[in-house]
Amino acid sequence: MPFHVVVGRGATATATALLLAGAGDRVRMVSRSGAGPEHPLVERVALDATDTAELSRLAEGAATVFNAAAPAYHTWPDLLPALFGSVLTAAERSGAGYVMLGNLYGYGPVDGPVTEEHPLEATGSKGRVRAEMWLRAKEAHDAGRVRAAEVRAGQFLGAGAYSVFTLMVQPKVLAGRPALVPAAVDVPHAFSAIGDTARALVAVARDGDERGWGRPWHAPTITASVRGVADRLAALAGVPGPRLDTMTDRELTLLSLTDPFWEEMWETEHMSHRPFTADSSAIEETFGVAASPLDDVLKEALSRM
Numbered sequence: 001m002p003f004h005v006v007v008g009r010g011a012t013a014t015a016t017a018l019l020l021a022g023a024g025d026r027v028r029m030v031s032r033s034g035a036g037p038e039h040p041l042v043e044r045v046a047l048d049a050t051d052t053a054e055l056s057r058l059a060e061g062a063a064t065v066f067n068a069a070a071p072a073y074h075t076w077p078d079l080l081p082a083l084f085g086s087v088l089t090a091a092e093r094s095g096a097g098y099v100m101l102g103n104l105y106g107y108g109p110v111d112g113p114v115t116e117e118h119p120l121e122a123t124g125s126k127g128r129v130r131a132e133m134w135l136r137a138k139e140a141h142d143a144g145r146v147r148a149a150e151v152r153a154g155q156f157l158g159a160g161a162y163s164v165f166t167l168m169v170q171p172k173v174l175a176g177r178p179a180l181v182p183a184a185v186d187v188p189h190a191f192s193a194i195g196d197t198a199r200a201l202v203a204v205a206r207d208g209d210e211r212g213w214g215r216p217w218h219a220p221t222i223t224a225s226v227r228g229v230a231d232r233l234a235a236l237a238g239v240p241g242p243r244l245d246t247m248t249d250r251e252l253t254l255l256s257l258t259d260p261f262w263e264e265m266w267e268t269e270h271m272s273h274r275p276f277t278a279d280s281s282a283i284e285e286t287f288g289v290a291a292s293p294l295d296d297v298l299k300e301a302l303s304r305m
Contacts, residue, residue, distance in 0.1 A: 001026055002207065005059045005096070007049050007087050008068035009035045011160030012101055012153070015198035016066055017042050028058055031069075052086040059094035064205040068101040070162075074260040077125040084133045092146045097213065098137060099205045100150040101197070104190060104218075104278055106131030109270040113279040114190075116152075116216045124267030134216060141214050149204045149212050153197045153219040154190030154278055157229065158297050159304040161194050164272075165229060169244070170301075173230050178243040182252055182265045183272035185226040185244045190278040193297040196220040196289065203287040211286055218280040220291035233298050246273075 002025040006017045009031035017027045021041040029036040034046025049055050049069060059065050067087045071079045084100070091098035105127035106120040120131035134150050141148040156163040164183065172179035183189070197219040204212030230242035255262040270276065284290045 002063045003028070003061055004064045004066065004205075005030060005062045005090075006066045006068060007031070007055075008066075008070060008101075009033060010068060010070050010162060011156070011158070011194045012197050012201070013066070013068035014160065015194050016068060016201050019198050019202050025063075028062070030055065030058060050082050050086045052089050055086060055090040056093040059090045059096055062094055062096040063207060064097045064099060065091040065094065066099050066101070066201055066205070068201075070101075072261075073126075074264050077129045080129050080133055085136070088137055088140060088146065088148075091148075092140060097147040097205050098140075098149075099201055099212075100134065100137060100148070101201060102130060102134060102150045102152040102216065104152055104154060104271065104276070105268065106134065106152075110276070113277045114218075115279045116218060116282060126264065126267055138214070147213040149214065150216040151197065151200045151204060151219050151283075152216055152278075153192035153200075154221050155192070156194055156197070157191050157222070157294075157301070158194035159301045161301070165191070165226065166301075169226060169230055169242070170233060173234050173242045174237055174239060174305075176240050178245065179230075180245055180247045180251065181226055182247045182262075183226055184246055184274065185230075187273075187275045188223050188225055188277050189271070190276060191222040191224060191229065191294075192219040193222065193292050195297075195300070196292055199289050200283055200287075203283065203289050206287070217283045218278050220283065220289055221278045221280040222291050222294050222297070223277050224294060229294065229298075232294055233302075236295060236298050237302055 006029045020027050021039045027042045030045045036044040108122040122128045137148040140146045169179045200219045
């Protein structure tokens with residue numbers, strides 16, 4: 001029976017573990033809290049993944065190590081190098097394939113739909129560290145030390161998703177209250193459903209199919225505006241239409257004084273305040289993993305509230 005390690009406990013990590021277990025594979029889910037879904041084929045382990053020796057032991061015999069770890073947003077530049085380096089080393093030592101859950105930050109400002117061939121030219125610290133984590137994995141792959149791939153998702157939607165939309169827009173819309181958003185609400189953005197992203201992670205690691213390795217892939221992408229997603233959410237929930245407005249620079253500055261999360265919004269202004277979309281045709285054409293209809297993603301999210 002195939003065996004996999006999933007590092008992380010967020011919505012995508014959970015969806016990936018359940019997808020693997022649903023196919024009959026054993027899964028060892030590793031996180032600091034030891035949290036995870038209840039399933040007879042999912043073993044939950046409490047471990048700080050920077051403990052490379054213990055993580056390597058837990059990964060012995062694994063077919064794949066999935067890195068879906070997600071430390072606090074503002075800590076990426078400080079924490080990701082050690083954390084991701086440890087997970088990569090564990091994959092190398094165990095002989096497992098290494099699949100990273102990434103995002104679109106590493107590209108920096110881009111005009112038009114971004115593709116996997118675009119250079120990684122991020123100008124901010126979070127984008128640069130995300131790009132560096134992939135480049136290190138790619139270097140290990142090219143040197144023959146590990147088989148590596150990365151799946152880059154847009155802003156998350158769906159059950160359990162943690163994103164600006166799900167935190168700042170979704171609850172306000174459902175409560176019939178106005179929402180202030182640190183983004184332009186009427187320009188197209190790249191969204192990725194949690195379930196679609198999990199299917200993409202599993203697809204590129206498919207046993208016996210070498211096409212997934214050695215390159216990045218974009219998770220299936222839903223192109224929509226914040227208002228467009230909010231409108232569909234309201235319609236499906238049977239609540240009044242959303243009342244949205246873009247947060248002013250002054251409002252964001254004041255919020256930055258209360259929580260470091262808000263200060264990080266400035267770096268990604270090119271993704272939030274002007275069109276930023278992604279081409280995900282490669283994973284659909286290669287593995288048949290396509291984006292779910294937006295209504296289906298929102299209906300599932302509503303059903304699990």
